[in-house]
Amino acid sequence: MMFIETRGNDATRPEKVRFSEAILAPMCSFGGIYVPESLPSLDQTFLKAHLDSDYKTLARSILEAFDIDIDAAVIDEALNLYDGFDDPSNPVPVVKVMEDLYVAELYHGPTRAFKDMALQPFGVILSSLAQARDQDYLILAATSGDTGPATLETFKNRKNVRVACLYPKGGTSDVQRLQMVTEDATNLKVIGIRGDFDDAQTALKTLLGSESFNQKLSEKNILLSAANSVNFGRIIFQIVYHIHSYLELIRQGAIEFGEKVYLDVPSGNFGNALGGYYAMKMGLPVEKIIIASNINNVLTHLIKEGKYDLRDSAVIPTTSPAMDILKSSNVERVLFDLFGAERTRELMQQLDNEKFYKLSETELSRLQQIFTADFCMDEEGKKYIRATFEQGYLMDPHTATCFKAYETCREKPLVTIVYSTAEWTKFSPTIANALTGEMDTHDQDALKSIAKTAGITIPAVVSELFEKPITQTTVIDKEDIEKEILEFIS
């Protein structure tokens, strides 16, 4: 399987690359991103054959169908990371919450959020490619919360890869910060920035574009790479759990083989939803994909009105911060798939230059054949958390946005899979507030209060964080980031 570029080829790069190239050097012509040239088809025979497969067996077959240039032994080693999830035989439990609403829990990995689903196996693949090529990579990450811990966790002590992770000091939850600053490995550097997430991200972008910085890296024979959410090495693992969840519904007797379902996804950068879109194109019986957002609702407007409008918008901080995103990067892959490279380049250039694009009527109706969307305000989300808890299910604020969309977006009474992207432990102050009305500012108090109210225990990986020694103590001004990173790699 070869990979091509969403905005066409500028003749200075290869027209097609293999998977390894697409993940190690993801830069594309005209600022585009890599997409598979074609998708394998998972017909009924494939799905039937996997009715009784465990997660890793299913994943192996799907990856095989993509025919990527990664050794089977490396793929196996990567998939073995799912053995570290709560239930090694089923890393993604699918739980019945209402008669026709099932929740696929994507948060049972080491950092308690869905980023582990893709980043855990991805870390093995990237590191083994780097070793095979005898190259050293530096991965730079700026995080507002979930990506940082998951990136550090996956690359911890892996050969030929170092990670420098920037986070806004005071801008993450206690659990998220502790997950980062208690990481103890010589190939990891965690840097607190005096400023907000935008400052951290802007500083990172400046650095990536800085000639002197790149010059100094190449003097040390270090290559830059990114583990961000447009990397296809992450997307490929996000196709698997959609198919797994569908098969789980059959196993649980919730649907008949071949019956269509809704996929209901809390969306930010659209990686999770894109995985569902590819699964649907490959043959999974999906009625529509429901895109749930918070008040940062650019995707709702895109899918309802065909307009992507960033002209008067600024990110509004919410209680579902992993979805506080306006430029949803993976949408580009859907545009490419539906409308081709030329049109994608035109639309994306308009977005870059004018902060706006509008689809034609025909284009919009094609988008609406696949997607439907709604958004959920923080206060509404809390009501869903509370009401659902009273029915016996505890969920986080990202997942709650899907419950609103479940009520407003379905045109047919079909079974719906809601994707739950974070455990209650990661956003505990909001949840404690939803359940009891109290206003804890510290995670530790909120965690205890939820555990008591719900009669559950705090998972050890979370409670232990508060006891672990803090090993990553660097906090600096953004002007000093370059110096700090150069010191780390020398």
Ligand SMILES: *Cc1c(COP(=O)(O)O)cnc(C)c1O
């Ligand atoms: C990253 C994240 C999301 C958004 O996922 P995308 O693939 O970027 O759309 C939603 N919820 C949580 C908890 C996340 O960490």
